Amino acid sequence: MADRPEDNQHTLSRQVLELFVAGLFILLSLVVMSDNWRIGARWASDGPEAGYFPFYIGLIMLVASTITFLVNLRRTPALAETFVERAPLMQVLWVFIPTAVFVAAISVAGIYVASTLFIAFFMVVLGRYPIWKAIPIAVLVPVVLFMMFEVWFLVPLPKGPLEAALGY
Amino acid sequence: MNRSRIAAAAAALLVTGLAGATSAVAWEPTKAVEFIVPAGTGGGADQMARVLQGIIQKHELMKQPLVVINKAGGAGAEGFLDMKGSAGNPHKIVITLSNLFTTPLATGVPFKWDEMTPVAMLALDEFVLWVNAKSPYKTAKEYVDAVKDGGAAKFQMGGTGSKQEDQIITAAIEQQTGAKFTYVPYKGGGDVAAQLVGGHVTSSVNNPIEAVSQWRGGELRPLCVFDNQRIPLKEPVADGKSWNDIPTCKESGLDIEYLMLRGIFMPAKATADQVSFYVELFKKVRATPDWQDFMAKGAFNTTFLAGEEYRAWVAKEADRHRALMEKAGFLAK
Amino acid sequence: MDALFSLIHGFGVLADPMNIVYMFVGIFLGVLIGVLPGLGGANGVAILLPLTFSMSPTSAIIMLSSIYWGALFGGAITSILFNIPGEPWSVATTFDGYPLAQQGRAGEALAAAFTGSFLGAFFSTLLLTFLAPLVAKFALQFGPPEFFAVYLLTFCAFVGMGKEPAYKVIAAMMLGFALAAVGLDTVTGQLRMTFGSTELLRGFDFLVAVIGLFGVGEILLTMEEGLAFKGRSARIDLRVVLKVWKDMPKYAWTALRGAIVGAWMGITPGGATPASFMSYGLAKRFSKNGHKFGTGEVEGVIAPETAAHSAGTAALLPMLTLGIPGSPTAAVLLGGLLIWGLQPGPLLFVEQKDFVWGLIASIYLGNIAGLIVVLSTVPLFAAILRIPFSIIAPIILVICAVGAYTVHNALLDIAVMLVFGVLGYLFKKLQYPLAPLVLALVLGDMAESSFRQAMLVSQGSLSVFWSNPLVGSIVTLALLMLVWPLLSAAMASLKRGTPRVASGE
Structure with missing residues (x-):
């Protein structure tokens, strides 16, 4: 390519x-x-x-x-000289734009939901993993974070409607 | 074991049933309560917040966890603005220090105490005038007279922060006696006490808890306490002397009274039920031996106020701060 | 001799098996906290403080201080593996640690970092055991002019490094200072550069900037080169550790210098972060391999790590003997002492023998236990690099976001982090150095306020910086450091007999 x-x-x-x-x-x-x-x-x-x-x-x-x-x-x-070739620039933007969207999504959906979507997107679209491989990781990481921060260390992270529905 | 647990559960049911009978719709937190500290980790307010958290957790006074969050930016403005923006959220409380009054006046950041709901006054923090034990001054009068003669070039008052409680007291002393200090602001009360021990400043108005160890170590000497009566603790602390042996500043001819509020507020639009839940909670905390111990260690003034009384006290204090700061020229332009 | 007996008594206190359990729990939690950027030692200890109220004070402080040791050890891990400093004091560790990891030598870098940490802590603990009262007196000598002198020395030991264009170095450093000044001015209580925005009140936090500049910036750079981390072929067995240990004698001077700098900065109390920068700067200047620093030198990992850990340990000394916290974490521990009813100060060593010596004994054991724990995890952490990039990269970015948020519980900080990420990427490509920016950001505020405090005391006279032998010699030393490159160049040219003025790069 x-x-x-x-x-x-x-x-x-x-x-x-x-x-x-x-x-x-x-x-x-x-x-x-x-x-x-x-x-x-x-x-x-x-x-x-x-x-x-x-x-x-x-x-x-x-x-x-x-x-x-x-x-x-x-x-x-x-x-x-060219600052950055077109192909590498595209690569960088492929990471940067989703990350920016992720950051924006945190304030709406909370960090846990946003992380799930972000990791899944990254793995499926950029890493070309099949969805069934991506989903477990994308769900597990935020769950581990949730346990560690909200439950264990009692440090509240940004939460969205899903967490509110679950009573947090 | 099992049976006793069932009995306990039954008793608990009975008690809640009875309580339910007295106030049918008593409110209770349904999720973790955020406890905002408008100051950094390790300071006086932070310490108190963490003691409260510990006591509430240890004695299981609340079903939901209490989570301490420091929002220290802009001399605490960050924390208060967060409270202001959380109107109607009953799962958030804040512990105040004098920056509740001083920060908006000194920086012009837009918030006022009445944009929150007063819950309860937990205690008042005393201020004591300290000098290095090696200095010759035995009374506040001797010291102030020496400052009048020596002037600002020779006498420095160390304190926490700028245009906050320590500097307000310093300004009040200056206005009353005509003495002039160089006020040197530091980050925290512990730093100030150490700087006084090291002889880098000549006096401080540290809270008791910040300087007591240096007093006991024979490094610092208390001259007077900025309250209208002596601290009632008569147990010897240092050198055979107790907190009660420190004269009030008024006794030494320095008619200044200053106490710092350690109180709790909720965001605006709190219902009476919600407020009374927290009032009851802190009443329970006050009854624990841990809390009483902590109060004695820090020689706090243990006045407790809630409801209208508390609101009136805060309002009066806000006016007083405005007057004091206006006189000292500390208001934001 | 007295100290030895007391220490043995202290080990007796530790014999309670529960205390040993608390120690390991603390270290484990500490490493975890150290690994997560944003969740620093201070937060970690503060968060867990309330849990300890039902323990005896001795057990409680053993657990909490173990968290602190764990965090000190753990901070190096993400610095080396992903260029993301888990703690402020491990920023300097990234300078050589990350290049080492890229060369497939992550295991070596980790082992060196942990060993260095341990040596630094050991040095300070010896100091704490035998010289505590004496050293406490020294700490009291430090007023505002002395503090400023120390910060100045840190800057001077650090600047003049790197091959970047001089004007870019200056611009980057000034950017750091300017960012540090945003928010409330501690000396006058005025707001600076907040432009009426309430979000700017809290200023720019060092950690948020660093997570963005280093962590996010690095991921963007890595993307440019394709979807992979370099250094995947890292050797991941424990033999790496032995190899590093065999080489340790070579770095003895660097380690000792780091330990001394750290102990000094911990006691005075300047803190672990300036200590790590100063030690790195000194090592670069005085080591034979100094010119290779920044390209992946084991020595460049050892220098900041020994200093950071030594400072972290030494910070307990002024806390116990004077009640002044030497670091933010020590400040929280101090609060803990008060809550448990212990009064830190000159009398603590007399009245609370069990507590003090139990604590000191636990520092020895805690650090040995910590070393074992982290060294045995070297293969595990090095293996993380083998996880495919498209899995680990989003996880790192998520953790960066969490880290940036937890510093101030502010959503905007996550966006700020991202902006710093882009800056980090651009700066790297355009040869603006990041290190001076970061150093200025972390020290600028402190240096400025101690300078102005000194000016208040001296009524605006600069002579205060030479007013006593202590401050005078530090300032002079700092100025010497600043002109050192010129001096050494001059001396070198004299030796060669060709009196040529050294030209800039």
Whole structure:
């Protein structure tokens, strides 16, 4: 699958990513600096004010990432390289998107139900296991977690309608 | 064995039957009760919550488990906001410390005590003025006079957190006497006591339980207690002296009274039945020897209040905190 | 001699077979807690504290401290196998432990970690047995300036490492500091960078960030390379342990240094996490193989593990003698002592001989028992790597989510973890180093508040950092560490007789 030519297409160059991340840093440092200037970033008579350190941290971050940004503006051969080939990127997204859905599902269905679905999905779709192999594992893991956290250690984890129906 | 168990079960049935007769629809938790601690693990409120959990578990005072959860973020604001957002949930209670009043005032985070349902006051925590035993000061007056002469450069008051109870007391002393301290905030009461022993600050207003071991070890000296009467415990603690031998600050000419609430609240919209379940629960806890022991160890003021009395007390205390903090300039801008 | 008799008496207390049972139960639970990220030693002990009210104080503390030993041992397991630190103090263990596992040497890394842990604990226990009162006095010397000096030393021992571009190192570190500052400022009680959001009140927890950056980030990276963990061919029999033991003498200095650093940080109390970073940084700097650190050196596993475990054990000392907890877990244990009616402090050693010496004896036994328990599980844990990736990966992600949630019982933290996961993936690929970020995140807050406390006391004068020999020498040492790479380069070039200025990488 990976050796089909269209799978190795150019996605994003390294340079774009470098500039993107350095840009994020710059943006963040501006936010940090502005908020800490607001609460006071001077050296008062009894030492630094609340915003003093964070302000200068922001400033150093601004300088460092601006330099990184400028350095990466010039296109060198290393920078022109593809950041990640199309096939591996797809692989990463195949994990990342379900994980993001899983995280979102936790707040609705609770962590136990969400985990069951997530593990089953992962095994069946990505691992190509038959469903009858995936189901026991997908059910067992959350059950073990449930016993350990809710029953044994008395640590409540996020729960959904199913647990509520069962009286938890 | 078997027969006695049946007898016990029958007795239990009878008792619940009788109880049922008196209050027909008595409420009881139907699932685990979350016990929010608006402070980190290991602190005073956390300790008390875990003692309560232990006692309730040991004496089987509740059928469902009590689960302690720390929500310490933003000086406890996180815990209180969680309570505010749980209106109508009877399976959640919170233990408070003074940050119930101070946090919203100092940080501007939007919550107020009356957005919860007061359940009961369990105890009040005393505050004592401590100095290092090597220092020459024997009374609060001597010490305060020395601070007046020496000024903030020479005298530091160590305390827990910023714009919270310790700093409020410090500010109150300053307002009343004109003395000036440098207030140094630390993470926890134990740290403060150790810093005082090490001579890195010159005094503290630690709770009894935080400093008692250093007192017994001959490292710290109590000067006065910020209450309107002496602590009634007369058993010798250190050096032949008891808690009762510590004068009140008023006796030493420092007319300041401050006690910290250790009380229980439920979320808003709790029914009378639900509140009375918890009131009864904590009454049972108070009757156990374990609890009494714990109270004596920490030299707590064991006043118990519930219902309207408690609500009125909290309301009064909230106003007092606002006044104290306003005067000290601690209100959020 | 006195101490020896007391210790023998202590072992007598342990002779009660129930105490031994509690010890093993504690260790087992502790390892479990240590393995699960988010469920730290402090939580574990706090959660189980109420269970112990019906036991005698001696049995109770034996069980609870055994949980603590177990958690200290267990923290290394997930760090090495999956790059997910189970506990804050095992972050530094991932730096070399995970590469070792990728090379199929997970068994070796685990055995080295456990052995190192044991040696560190043993060192501190000896200290606790024979020098407790003396050492307690030393701890009292530490005020705000001294604390700041220690944090500074940790930073200085650690920076200047790695081959990443300097500006990226700086940016990553500053990001860590900035994240650490979010939330309530402890010194003034002001809210910083919360932008009116109640979710930001609690700030960014170190563990949530680390689970995302390391754990989730690593899984994304692994996906890029195909559906498999490297290092599946790990040798999984107990002979690995013997091999590691045979090599131990080579690492004697590193282990001893780690143990000393750990004991110092545990007593003062700086804590196990800074200790592990400092020890790793020092080992990297002073070891012959320092330049190979980060690529899978057994020594790079031993250094942080000895220090972490030594600090964890030494943290009990200020707790027992002064009533100051040396770590969050010790703080919870301290609460336990109060509940059982024991008053920690100078008199505890006099009034509660049975308790104190029973506890100290149990540390010896607990750590030996712990070592046996964890070493015998090395094959089991190494075998986890043989589970196919598409089964273990979702389970790891689920456990990461559980871990991130339990830190603060906050749903948003799971999402934050995922964001950190993406960051971890991008940073790894773009050569932003994660270690300085993490170090800054864990120490930034503490360093800042002790600096500002020191400034309050000194009325804003920086001279306080040279005001006494103790703080002065730590600060000077820290600054020396900072310029050490330059110094050593200069010395090297002098030796070669070519006075060339060392150029950056």
